[in-house]
Amino acid sequence: MPTSAHTLSDAAASDSTLRRFLHGLPGVDAVGLEARAASLGTRSIKTTAKAYAIDLAISMVDLTTLEGADTPGKVRALGAKAVRPDPTDRTTPATAAVCVYPDMVATAKQAVAGSAVKVASVATAFPAGRAPLSVKLADVREAVAAGADEIDMVIDRGAFLAGQYMKVHDEIVAVKEACGSSARLKVIFETGELSTYDNIRRAGWLGMLAGADFVKTSTGKVAVNATPANTLLMLEAVRDFRDRTGVQVGVKPAGGIRTTKDAVKFLVLVNETVGEDWLDNHWFRFGASSLLNDLLMQRQKLATGRYSGPDYVTVD
Numbered sequence: 001m002p003t004s005a006h007t008l009s010d011a012a013a014s015d016s017t018l019r020r021f022l023h024g025l026p027g028v029d030a031v032g033l034e035a036r037a038a039s040l041g042t043r044s045i046k047t048t049a050k051a052y053a054i055d056l057a058i059s060m061v062d063l064t065t066l067e068g069a070d071t072p073g074k075v076r077a078l079g080a081k082a083v084r085p086d087p088t089d090r091t092t093p094a095t096a097a098v099c100v101y102p103d104m105v106a107t108a109k110q111a112v113a114g115s116a117v118k119v120a121s122v123a124t125a126f127p128a129g130r131a132p133l134s135v136k137l138a139d140v141r142e143a144v145a146a147g148a149d150e151i152d153m154v155i156d157r158g159a160f161l162a163g164q165y166m167k168v169h170d171e172i173v174a175v176k177e178a179c180g181s182s183a184r185l186k187v188i189f190e191t192g193e194l195s196t197y198d199n200i201r202r203a204g205w206l207g208m209l210a211g212a213d214f215v216k217t218s219t220g221k222v223a224v225n226a227t228p229a230n231t232l233l234m235l236e237a238v239r240d241f242r243d244r245t246g247v248q249v250g251v252k253p254a255g256g257i258r259t260t261k262d263a264v265k266f267l268v269l270v271n272e273t274v275g276e277d278w279l280d281n282h283w284f285r286f287g288a289s290s291l292l293n294d295l296l297m298q299r300q301k302l303a304t305g306r307y308s309g310p311d312y313v314t315v316d
Contacts, residue, residue, distance in 0.1 A: 008245055012209050015166040022165060022206060028197035028233065037228035040272055041265040047302065050264070054299050055093050057263040057291075058085060060281045062120055062252070064099040064289050066127075066220070075104045079111025086296055089303075095292065096281040097150060101126075102143035109147035120150035120186070124175060127190075127219035129154040133171055140178040151179050152186040152287075154219060155203065157193050165206060172210035186214035186252055192224030200230055204237035214250035220287060225255025228265060235273040248277065254287025260298040263291060 011021040045053060063082045065074060079098050086092040097118035100108045108119045121143035125131035131139075140151055153175050159167045176185050187207040191200050207215050215234050218225035231253040238249045253266060263286060270278050278284050300306070 022202040037232045059093040061095040062097045062099045076111045083115045105146035118149040121148040124153040127221040154188045176211040184213040187212040188216040191230045192222045216252040218255040220255030226253030250283040252285040
């Protein structure tokens with residue numbers, strides 16, 4: 001295991017040093033990891049803490065639409081909802097961002113204009129990542145030129161699983177450069193396709209070594225997306241990376257997080273693993289489409305004592 005920032009700076013000097021570094025990371029105790037994630041998921045919180053957690057979770061949502069049938073009208077409506085999730089209650093916080101395909105960035109940007117809501121764009125041939133690097137970089141540059149504040153890129157999982165770590169590293173570096181100084185980079189590993197926890201840990205370190213601003217579990221387009229265990233593993237990685245380099249990296253679980261109960265479990269993971277420094281939407285996000293609706297319904301229930309049901313919120 002590396003013990004200094006100097007060691008880390010040399011880790012990606014060559015294909016052989018990168019391979020040696022990644023395979024030198026401690027193996028993951030799968031049973032212990034899943035047991036700890038499950039244990040933290042049983043923590044209960046009191047009413048006042050729950051109200052705080054709901055508002056915090058709302059502020060961490062990347063409100064997402066990534067469908068072939070997306071229209072400008074749908075994206076404008078999503079942007080309006082991100083800025084004012086509950087039009088009847090102005091104390092409801094805005095979401096962190098809206099996340100759309102590159103061709104919808106300009107529309108989303110107009111929809112959230114004048115607010116603090118960011119526009120994130122998936123790029124690099126999302127979700128499969130099967131395209132030449134030149135195409136991926138063009139995808140990123142067009143999204144940034146249209147006003148994207150954040151880019152969510154997918155790694156080449158085939159290259160990673162084939163052990164071509166330097167290829168994956170160099171693609172991330174190139175995408176980071178294409179983001180320029182105006183857009184933060186989230187690197188998606190598609191953890192459900194990486195097969196093992198050891199691979200997820202290696203991917204996390206690989207992304208951070210290459211300059212990721214965020215590490216992200218999933219695209220939301222495969223069978224297994226964000227889980228408490230794989231998110232806990234990535235939280236441990238960003239904690240250890242900051243301990244060794246002083247550089248803080250964000251974490252974004254995405255896909256499958258649909259209820260307030262789910263979101264609170266993830267916030268407990270954050271608090272117990274990396275602490276308050278990450279309990280902010282600059283460092284932690286939820287990639288979700290339906291989660292916001294449940295958060296709003298539970299918020300209304302806490303405020304009024306009545307459960308409003310799904311008709312209380314707009315359908316995304």
